[in-house]
Amino acid sequence: xxxxxxxxxxxxxxxxxxxxxxxxxxxxxxxxxxxxxxxxxxxxxxxxxxxxxxxxxxxxxxxxxxxxxxxxxxxxxxxxxxxxxxxxxxxxxxxxxxxxxxxxxxxxxxxxxxxxxxxxxxxxxxxxxxxxxxxxxxxxxxxxxxxxxxxxxxxxxxxxxxxxxxxxxxxxxxxxxxxxxxxxxxxxxxxxxxxxxxxxxxxxxxxxxxxxxxxxxxxxxxxxxxxxxxxxxxxxxxxxxxxxxxxxxxxxxxxxxxxxxxxxxxxxxxxxxxxxxxxxxxxxxxxxxxxxxxxxxxxxxxxxxxxxxxxxxxxxxxxxxxxxxxxxxxxxxxxxxxxxxxx
Amino acid sequence: xxxxxxxxxxxxxxxxxxxxxxxxxxxxxxxxxxxxxxxxxxxxxxxxxxxxxxxxxxxxxxxxxxxxxxxxxxxxxxxxxxxxxxxxxxxxxxxxxxxxxxxxxxxxxxxxxxxxxxxxxxxxxxxxxxxxxxxxxxxxxxxxxxxxxxxxxxxxxxxxxxxxxxxxxxxxxxxxxxxxxxxxxxxxxxxxxxxxxxxxxxxxxxxxxxxxxxxxxxxxxxxxxxxxxxxxxxxxxxxxxxxxxxxxxxxxxxxxxxxxxxxxxxxxxxxxxxxxxxxxxxxxxxxxxxxxxxxxxxxxxxxxxxxxxxxxxxxxxxxxxxxxxxxxxxxxxxxxxxxxxxxxxxxxxxxxxxxxxxxxxxxxxxxxxxxxxxxxxxxxxxxxxxxxxxxxxxxxxxxxxxxxxxxxxxxxxxxxxxxxxxxxxxxxxxxxxxxxxxxxxxxxxxxxxxxxxxxxxxxxxxxxxxxxxxxxxxxxxxxxxxxxxxxxxxxxxxxxxxxxxxxxxxxxxxxxxxxxxxxxxxxxxxxxxxxxxxxxxxxxxxxxxxxxxxxxxxxxxxxxxxxxxxxxxxxxxxxxxxxxxxxxxxxxxxxxxxxxxxxxxxxxxx
Numbered sequence: 001x002x003x004x005x006x007x008x009x010x011x012x013x014x015x016x017x018x019x020x021x022x023x024x025x026x027x028x029x030x031x032x033x034x035x036x037x038x039x040x041x042x043x044x045x046x047x048x049x050x051x052x053x054x055x056x057x058x059x060x061x062x063x064x065x066x067x068x069x070x071x072x073x074x075x076x077x078x079x080x081x082x083x084x085x086x087x088x089x090x091x092x093x094x095x096x097x098x099x100x101x102x103x104x105x106x107x108x109x110x111x112x113x114x115x116x117x118x119x120x121x122x123x124x125x126x127x128x129x130x131x132x133x134x135x136x137x138x139x140x141x142x143x144x145x146x147x148x149x150x151x152x153x154x155x156x157x158x159x160x161x162x163x164x165x166x167x168x169x170x171x172x173x174x175x176x177x178x179x180x181x182x183x184x185x186x187x188x189x190x191x192x193x194x195x196x197x198x199x200x201x202x203x204x205x206x207x208x209x210x211x212x213x214x215x216x217x218x219x220x221x222x223x224x225x226x227x228x229x230x231x232x233x234x235x236x237x238x239x240x241x242x243x244x245x246x247x248x249x250x251x252x253x254x255x256x257x258x259x260x261x262x263x264x265x266x267x268x269x270x271x272x273x274x275x276x277x278x279x280x281x282x283x284x285x286x287x288x289x290x291x292x293x294x295x296x297x298x299x300x301x302x303x304x305x306x307x308x309x310x311x312x313x314x315x316x317x318x319x320x321x322x323x324x325x326x327x328x329x330x331x332x333x334x335x336x337x338x339x340x341x342x343x
Numbered sequence: 344x345x346x347x348x349x350x351x352x353x354x355x356x357x358x359x360x361x362x363x364x365x366x367x368x369x370x371x372x373x374x375x376x377x378x379x380x381x382x383x384x385x386x387x388x389x390x391x392x393x394x395x396x397x398x399x400x401x402x403x404x405x406x407x408x409x410x411x412x413x414x415x416x417x418x419x420x421x422x423x424x425x426x427x428x429x430x431x432x433x434x435x436x437x438x439x440x441x442x443x444x445x446x447x448x449x450x451x452x453x454x455x456x457x458x459x460x461x462x463x464x465x466x467x468x469x470x471x472x473x474x475x476x477x478x479x480x481x482x483x484x485x486x487x488x489x490x491x492x493x494x495x496x497x498x499x500x501x502x503x504x505x506x507x508x509x510x511x512x513x514x515x516x517x518x519x520x521x522x523x524x525x526x527x528x529x530x531x532x533x534x535x536x537x538x539x540x541x542x543x544x545x546x547x548x549x550x551x552x553x554x555x556x557x558x559x560x561x562x563x564x565x566x567x568x569x570x571x572x573x574x575x576x577x578x579x580x581x582x583x584x585x586x587x588x589x590x591x592x593x594x595x596x597x598x599x600x601x602x603x604x605x606x607x608x609x610x611x612x613x614x615x616x617x618x619x620x621x622x623x624x625x626x627x628x629x630x631x632x633x634x635x636x637x638x639x640x641x642x643x644x645x646x647x648x649x650x651x652x653x654x655x656x657x658x659x660x661x662x663x664x665x666x667x668x669x670x671x672x673x674x675x676x677x678x679x680x681x682x683x684x685x686x687x688x689x690x691x692x693x694x695x696x697x698x699x700x701x702x703x704x705x706x707x708x709x710x711x712x713x714x715x716x717x718x719x720x721x722x723x724x725x726x727x728x729x730x731x732x733x734x735x736x737x738x739x740x741x742x743x744x745x746x747x748x749x750x751x752x753x754x755x756x757x758x759x760x761x762x763x764x765x766x767x768x769x770x771x772x773x774x775x776x777x778x779x780x781x782x783x784x785x786x787x788x789x790x791x792x793x794x795x796x797x798x799x800x801x802x803x804x805x806x807x808x809x810x811x812x813x814x815x816x817x818x819x820x821x822x823x824x825x826x827x828x829x830x831x832x833x834x835x836x837x838x839x840x841x842x843x844x845x846x847x848x849x850x851x852x853x854x855x856x857x858x859x860x861x862x863x864x865x866x867x868x869x870x871x872x873x874x875x876x877x878x879x880x881x882x883x884x885x886x887x888x889x890x891x892x893x894x895x896x897x898x899x900x901x902x903x904x905x906x907x908x909x910x911x912x913x914x915x916x917x918x919x920x921x922x923x924x925x926x927x928x929x930x931x932x933x934x935x936x937x938x939x940x941x942x943x944x945x946x947x948x949x
Contacts, residue, residue, distance in 0.1 A: 020878070033884050035803035037732045041810075045733035048814065049741065056745075056821065067829040070850050072765075080765075087762055094752035101719065101748045108726040109741050112662070113733065120663040120924040120931065121728035124947020129724065130671050130717065137716040141709050141755075148759040149702050155761065156698035173525070173616075192613045193620045202615065236616040237519040238628055240693065240768065244834035247765045251694045253628055254518055255612025258695035283850045296846040303845070305768045305836040307512045308519060309526045310437040313839035 039115055046113025053106025057099055072244050073277050076300065076321070077262040079155050080247035086147055093140070159261045164227040167220070169302070170201045171232070171239035171252040174311035176302060177201055178220035182212030182336055187231070195235065202235070203337060211338040214331070219318040222264060223327035229261045242305035243319065245271075251306055267321045272298045378489075380481030383904050385488050386466035387799055390792070392495055393459025394873070399499065400450035403443040405866050410435040412852075412859035414841035429507065437840045441510035442528050444838055448513030449536070450498065453543055456646040456784045458491045461547075461585075464649055464791050465554045465578045467799060471897030472572050474563025474914050476907040479556040483549045490546035494539045501535035509536035512838060514639070517610040517631050521602045524617035534603070537596050544589045544596075551589075554582040563896070565916035569673075569946065570935070572895050572920040573666060576673050577652020580680040581645050588641040588684070595634035602626070629694055636687035643780055644683040648676060650787020651718065651747075654740040656920075657790050658722055660893045661737035662729030663931050665921035665947050668721045675714030675721075682711045692760040693767050701760045708758035712751070719748050730924070730931070734891065735809025736794035742817050743786040749821075750779025753828070771831025777824045789816075789872070796876075797890050801902050802883030808875040815868035822861030826854045892932045894920050899936055919946045 075084045112120075168179035168187055179201060181187045188203050188210015195202040203210040222228050232241050234252035241260070242249045250260040271277055277298050285295035304315035322330060379385060406421055417433035424430065429439035466484065470477050478484045501508040510528025511520040515536065523530045558579045562571070601607040602623075610631045611623035659666040666672060688696060688704030722744045731737065753775040756762050766772060789812075796804050835848055842848035842855070889898040896916070900909045914936045922933040939945060 016874075020882075024882070033803070034805045034807070035734075035884065035890065037734055037806065041806065042731065042733050045738060045810065046731065052817070059821070059825065063826060063829060067826065067854055068832075070829060070854075071832040072834050083761055083765065086759075087756075087765075090756055090759065090762060094755050098749055098752045101723070102745055105723050105726070105741065105744055105748070108723060108729075109731065112726055112729045112731050114663070114730045118730045120730040122665065122924050122926055122947075123667060123724075123728070124665045124921070125668045125671065126724075130668050130721075133720040134713060134717055137713050141712055144755065144759060145706055145709050148705060148761045151761040152698065152702060152705070155764070156701075192615050195615045195620065236614055237522070237525050238516055238694075242768075242834075242836060244765055249693050249764050249767055253695050254614050255624075255627055256629075256695055280850070284846060287849045287852060288846065291849075299847075301845065301847060303834075303836060306516075307441065307838045310441070310840075312441070313437070313841055314844040316845065 037114070042114040046110045049106050049113075050110035053103060053110075056102060056106070060095075060099070069276075069279065070283070073271070073274060073280060075245070075247050076266045076271060077246040077248065077264050079151070079262055080245075081265075082151055082154075083247045086151060089147075090144060093144075155261075158259075159227055159229045161227040161229075164229050164261070165223060166229045166231065167222070168201075168231045168233060169241045169252065170235065171241065171304065171308075171315075172200075172235035173237065173309050174304075174315045175217065176241075176304075176315065176317040178216040178317070180214040180216070180331065180334070182214055184209055184212055188213050188337070190233070192235070201233075211336065213337045214334045215337060216334060217317075219320060221320045221322050221327050221330045223324045224264050224267045224270075224321050226324070227261055227263045230259060232258045232260070237308050238306050239304045239308050239315070240306035242303045243300065244303070245300045249305060264321045267323055268298070268300060271300070271321070378485055380477070380485045381904075381906065382466045382470050382478050382481070382484060383799065385484055386463050388488050389459060389462030389466060389491065390799070392492060393455050393463065394876070396450050396454040396459065396495060396499075398869075398873075400447045400455065401866050401869065403447040403450075405863060406435060407440055407443045407447070408859040408862045410440060410841065412856045414843050435840075438510060438527050439507060440840045441512070441526070441838065442507045442532070445510045445512055445515075445528070446498070446502065446508050449509075449540075451781065452513060452642065452646065453540070454491075454495055454498065456781075456788070457547065457585075457642070458495075458543065460646065460649050460784060460788045460791075461554075461578065461581055462488070462491060462550060463788075464574070464653060464795070465550065465582065467795060468574055468897065469554055469557050469578060470561070470908060471798065471900075472575050472895050473558055473561060473566055474896050474909075474916065475557060475561035476909075476913070478553050479561060480553055483553050487546045487550035487553065490542050490549065494542035494546060497535055497539035497542065501532050501539065504531050504535070506530045506532055508532040514635060515599070516635075517599060517602065517628050518614055518616075521599060521610060522614070522616055522621075523603075534600075537600055537603075541593065541596060544593050547585050547589050551582040551585040554578055555586065558582075563913045563916060566896075566935075567916075569670075570916055570919045572652075573655035573669070573672055573676075574649075574652040576676055577648045577655070580676050581648045581652075584641045584645050584648075584680055584683060588638040588645075591634055592638035595631060595638070598634075599631065629691070629696060632691050632694055632696075633687070636690045637684075639690065640687040641680075641683045643776075644679055646780055646784045647787075648679070650743060650784045650791075651676070653787045653791040653794070654722070654743045656895070657734075657736045657740045657794050658725050658744075659921050659923060660794075660891055660932075661732045661734055661740070662725055663732065663923045664725055664729045665923055666721070667724040667727075668717070669919065669921060669947065671717055672721055675717045678714040679711060682707060682714075686711065689758055689760075689763075692763050698760075705758060705760050709755065712755055712758075715747075715751055719744060719751070732891075733810075734793065735804070735806060735813055736790045736891075738810065738813040738817075739786045739790035739793065742813065742820075743783045743790065746778050746782040746786060746820070749825075750775055750777070750783065754779060765834075766831055768837055769831040770827045770835050770837055773837050774824050774827035774831060777827070778821075782820050782824065789813075792876070794891065795897075796879065796883075797886035797902070798897055800880045800883070801886050801904065802879050803886050803890065804875050804879040804883060808871055812868060812871045812875065815871065816865060819861045819865035819868060823858050823865060826858050830854055830858075889934075892930070894922060894932050894934045896935055899934060917945075921947065 075081050170177040186209040189207045190202045191204045192202045232252040234254045239252040246262050248262050250258050281298050300319035302317040421430040422433040429436045506527040509532045519525045598609040608623035608626040610628050611626045614621045655666050686708040689708045692701045886902050899914050916935045917938045924931045
């Protein structure tokens, strides 16, 4: 095998060398040279620019048509709907600028392709034009900034809802733990020095408020239409709790507690009946069947979105959004830390 | 006053170098080709080193793209490149995947687009375009290259150690990068990365100070700041950014070294890893992120501005028109340079940083869109009613304008903290920065190489191969990076070894395949360039003095790499660099050395 590759390489080098000699010989018989740009070159490249412009913008729309429906479904949280709306406005705007500017660029590249005898127009500057393309972007950006920051403030203000559910997301290489406060509605304090096999999130065993805390792996439940306040912690390196369906993301940083809140507005089973989701899952299951894998149902997912080591790509947890009743029922069946630890 | 000083200095250097002319024959191979202090030779050294580094980084990208498109598939190619340890049976190891992603980013950002781009063109063009005999300090300049070379060697060397190279991402966030227990790449590989980067920064500072001093002090008679070509402005601003921001990266790196080896706790707190709690308390990774991005964001413009400068020059020359809005171009580069220092927090909206602080960074970041828009529109207006000469350099310049716009507009989305929440660290970001920074800068670099190749190697590159290279590269580049937006919109995080662990990403297989196929084609297309480049160095046609009918000073000296650049006295400058197709003039270009006619206005006035 290696010998074959070697022989192939040698042959290739000989071939290239011979080709070069042919080219060099033929060069002597040609008029002109190999670098001066001729009208023919300008015409070819100018036309190619125009063609590329069409193809490029065509490719843009083709992709939207083909892959647009692979995008995440509409937001399943209240603030997420606002983000989606803002996203759409901004995306339409920048797509418009993108198409228009590229179209003009490639059109000019074609229209003003060089030709012998043409005199270019000497135009050094034009204050009026330059004012236009300073002021127009400035005004548009002002709107983008104002709306963006208004939403940002709403999303990031501390939760004041007395009916909220507080959940801790605890990250470590390479899995997640969700911690619920239990009956006293208080998350017990923590001390990373107390981490051991029976105390995976480092609860401070002297703090009685932690004894009824509930620790969940693999799949956690949250109630619909109630504000969920997440407190994120990490045991080892930076992770990031990314819940794309809810438009939620926050880093988990060792040594500090970060927060993110949202109110889910669709249960998992409601989401599974959403027409967009049905079509999305059909596409996914079609691919899975081809690969010989079991079809799956839609689920909300928590992913790690900050590089954290070898299994970063597989650090996940399923999120189930329940009705209030189902959520309470599920929660009542979960074991408390005290019982877990005493095992 | 400043002017008299300039003249004195250049005269002085002039005399000094005349004496030098006589020693030329006695130069040894070592002092001419290896430890050269001549800016032209150093520029070529930077370029060739950068090309080698780029090939390495590109090969890495092909390997991890193959894994992403066909996860778990066995490739003899991967096994033959990586060996049995990292590519067992031809399947890429997950740790090696992260290492490749990390080193690919590091090499491309620092070694190719900072060291390579600035090092090549600042060194080549500054003395030529401002009319100086050489850089202010040839010795520092030589050191700059050799530190760059040393850091390249260490970075490449780190690929061959037992635990593999650094693999925490090019941003090397601690604690991942600080704790050897966290991943194999955080052992010796990370140490080498940090040493290599420290040497790199030394190189960059030695170069940067030299560039600034030369541009400020060694301009020839008549070369006012407002007559300098935009390449000079771009390089000047780039060098200032580098000198102000790279030292912060040094402090960032030194503190990380302390945390790694001396047991300090600058970035570490409350960590339990490897089966035991660490003693470190009170540090914060967020501090690291601030320090890192204080360099990291200006770095984006350190990469981009030289490319924009190069393109300004080429678009004007090849359109046979003055660059539209010369002063606005300078103003917008200054504005971009200034703003680039106060936007770093937009990389950190979701790190736990105070959200109000985030709002301030949203504001400053979106402001950058204004000078960027001015630049883009000014380029397009320069084409308007031009007489475009399609050299390969011009093709790449137009490619740059397109990618600058295409990648730039998604920046408006990402700068908006609200919208960033859901695309932060996804492939949408990967698409954005590869197009706006990666493609634009590399297109600018290619444009520069095709344009100034005659100045560097005294021969011409083949235009047809140049066309082939451009069109393949341009089409494939968009084929690689545009679809990535859609992968991001489906929620796929970056730096995932495979998407197959999540059923929700199963429908993205075809996008990933398309991206990889384009990436392989794009990589193959670069061999057209590499062939053309090396072939033309030795066998290309001899270059005439001013092949592109350009106005700038570098085309006024004879086509020979002589010490001191001009055989006689230094040229005297009488006008700006952009008198192309001036009404009433005989030719469609008027070199900067031609005196103004009576009643003729400088700087584009009629």
